[in-house]
Amino acid sequence: MGDHSHGSPNTSGTVATAGQGDEEKFQNPGLPPHRPRLADTNPRAEKRAERQVALLFVISIIGTIVFFIGYFSIHLDDASIAELRLQNILLGLGTAFAMLGIGVGIVHWAKTLMPDHEITEERHEIRPEEDRVIAEKMVGDIIEETGIKRRPLIRNTLLGAMVLAPLPAIAVFRDLGPLPGDTLRHTMWKKGTRLVRDPSGTPIKASDVTLGSAFHVIPNGLNDLPEHKLEEKAKAVVLLMRLNPEDLNPSPGRENWAVDGIVAYSKICTHVGCPVALYEQQTHHLLCPCHQSTFDVTQECKVIFGPAGHPLPQLPIEVDSEGYLVAQSDFLEPVGPSYWERG
Known part of the structure; x- marks a missing residue:
């Protein structure tokens, strides 16, 4: 009937067996080439991005101020329906811009001004004292790479926005009820009150x-x-x-x-x-x-x-x-x- 040995799966090459057809090891392709951003090569673009980030932080500050204008300028006891609606609008928009300004500002800062080089780092043996020194250096490098030390406009507007942004939440939580103490022990009820x-x-x-x-x-x-x-x-x-x-x-x-x-x-x-x-x-x-x-x-x-x-x-x-x-x-x-x- 003829020799079919060359057509068997083990000899035809359709199935790989141990030791058969050693392939080259997979080569690490490495990191893709770094593509510089416009702000990396153009000083004017860098300055423009810095102003944009600062503007977003200023918007956050303005949002907080709008919140407090609505919160303190309208009193619930004698407010009309129109005034209550205006207050709700001011509180909502103020809170939204306060949070949105900080969030978008930080994202824009990271995407346009912070270093974007990709790096790989090999794992190493854990040595507590050496790790502490390395961690301190890493924190220092991160602070340096953010550029916050040499960008006072961004630093100052960010600090202002971060200081003011939590205040609306504090005001809202404070308004939920009386502070701890004796305030809940006494009400208007007394002997003879109908x-x-x-x-x-x-x-x-x-x-x-x-x-x-x-x-x-x-x-x-x-x-x-x-x-x-x-x-x-x-x-x-x-x-x-x-x-x-x-x-x-x-x-x-x-x-x-x-x-x-x-x-x-x-x-x-x-x-x-x-x-x-x-x-x-x-x-x-x-x-x-x-x-x-x-x-x-x-x-x-x-x-x-x-x-x-x-x-x-x-x-x-x-x-x-x-x-x-x-x-x-x-x-x-x-x-x-x-x-x-x-x-």
Whole structure:
């Protein structure tokens, strides 16, 4: 039939076998040739790029200033809808330009002015003291390569932008609530203060609160405050509910804090301060919509689900001579988040 040995896979050359057809080792092609940028060869282009970077940092500074103009020039207590819209625009644009100016400026600086040579470095044996010296030299080389020492325009505008840029965030976080201390221990509630509906300010009689009903309540006089109305409301707002007195389980000393099954609890969640606004009258549960913390009204608003760490503070109430619901005192514990004021 003939000799087919030359056509077999092992002899035809279609399959490589060990030791057969040793190929040349792969050659390292090396780094591609460096292509200088316009700013590397043209002093005018370099100067122009430097001014562009500085301009971007100045835009960041202007953005921060715009933020503070909107933040401090418009007061929420007496602002109109148009003024609030203007404030939102100023805050948004100011923050955007403050962050964008720094980010784009640094990227433009790196792409046009910082050295762009590609280098490779062999790994070496770790020697702590030698590595420390090498690291210090590397940091020094990086600072030198950025050119920040010999480019005062960029350096000064960058420092100005970086100093001002975090200030809007500080202002916004500061406005989230009162500072730590005793500020959350005291509210507008005091002995004899009537419970009134929010926002109308209408006083509430015990007979107005039917079984299963719930009212959003503020202290009488809050709407008449000339200033700091929102801050006081954030601390003093209350949820008023009526349950069957047999469903309540007051702890010793709290037996007279309710009126015929009518109880009042702080509306401010003890997790991060969101308003607890959902009342489920069948289960007598209060739900915070932010993180689903759930409080059981029958057990003095004990936390039964969610991240809240403490029950909602209870406001002791009673009825005055005219039949209106009034506070017996202020809350006997701090309201709101429990970050700093509860042991």
